[in-house]
Amino acid sequence: MSDRVAARLAALGTEHGLDEPAVVALGVLLDVLAADEHAATTVRDPTEAVDRHVADGLSGLTAPEIREARTLVDVGTGIGVPALVLAAARPELQVVAMDTVRRKVEWVAATAERMGLQNVRTVHGRAEAWSAGRHRFDVVTARAVAPLGVLLEYAAPLLRPGGALVAWKGQLDDDESRTGRGAAKQLGMGEPRSQRVTPWPEARERRLVVSVKERPTPKGFPRKPGEARRRPL
Numbered sequence: 001m002s003d004r005v006a007a008r009l010a011a012l013g014t015e016h017g018l019d020e021p022a023v024v025a026l027g028v029l030l031d032v033l034a035a036d037e038h039a040a041t042t043v044r045d046p047t048e049a050v051d052r053h054v055a056d057g058l059s060g061l062t063a064p065e066i067r068e069a070r071t072l073v074d075v076g077t078g079i080g081v082p083a084l085v086l087a088a089a090r091p092e093l094q095v096v097a098m099d100t101v102r103r104k105v106e107w108v109a110a111t112a113e114r115m116g117l118q119n120v121r122t123v124h125g126r127a128e129a130w131s132a133g134r135h136r137f138d139v140v141t142a143r144a145v146a147p148l149g150v151l152l153e154y155a156a157p158l159l160r161p162g163g164a165l166v167a168w169k170g171q172l173d174d175d176e177s178r179t180g181r182g183a184a185k186q187l188g189m190g191e192p193r194s195q196r197v198t199p200w201p202e203a204r205e206r207r208l209v210v211s212v213k214e215r216p217t218p219k220g221f222p223r224k225p226g227e228a229r230r231r232p233l
């Protein structure tokens with residue numbers, strides 16, 4: 001790893017109060033990404049990945065819901081962001097990394113092992129079809145997976161009462177905000193709160209959108225697999 005990347009990782013460790021093993025584990029994640037041309041991301045160069053994956057994932061720690069969570073499921077985990085980043089940062093947090101693509105969850109499981117993480121489990125499947133995960137989680141996370149309304153529909157059944165969806169988002173257009181608010185109401189989720197974050201200095205328009213489960217998920221949800229996307233609320 002270059003001195004520049006090592007210095008950036010160390011600075012992120014200080015910013016987020018990480019201990020040394022966490023910083024080392026995040027360095028391993030960057031090494032694995034850099035070495036694997038088949039990793040499911042276009043951002044593999046550590047000078048860029050340290051910001052776009054590690055710093056972006058760590059920005060989740062600014063949400064109290066994530067700082068206080070004991071259980072978290074990352075829906076559509078892909079290369080394990082934010083799942084692996086948050087699992088490294090908070091070893092006491094039990095993390096499930098879920099994706100519909102088997103190759104991706106296998107990659108995440110192997111990478112978690114190389115990072116020395118004991119608190120990551122992977123699930124191959126669709127969020128809306130995972131009945132064993134219902135009502136279990138303090139937090140559902142998702143980055144770059146689906147519009148807000150669809151994410152709320154994936155998240156609501158998986159959350160315990162009082163749990164929260166934390167979605168990594170860029171700029172939300174009016175349509176996504178409006179449909180998100182409507183979906184939240186129908187699903188017993190609270191009005192989505194948007195929290196601006198600047199994970200790296202040049203980052204523009206990054207935000208965490210948080211919605212807390214206020215009521216039991218109404219009957220009829222989750223709908224059939226794929227329906228949330230095909231016929232958004």
Ligand SMILES: C[S@@+](CC[C@H](N)C(=O)[O-])C[C@H]1O[C@@H](n2cnc3c(N)ncnc32)[C@H](O)[C@@H]1O
Pocket residue numbers: 041075076077078079080081082098099100101104125126127128142143144145154
């Ligand atoms: C663009 S990738 C984002 C990956 C990662 N979160 C990141 O930000 O780098 C979206 C991922 O979501 C997964 N996905 C889409 N719909 C899903 C669903 N209903 N349940 C679980 N995973 C899903 C896809 O297979 C894909 O790996």
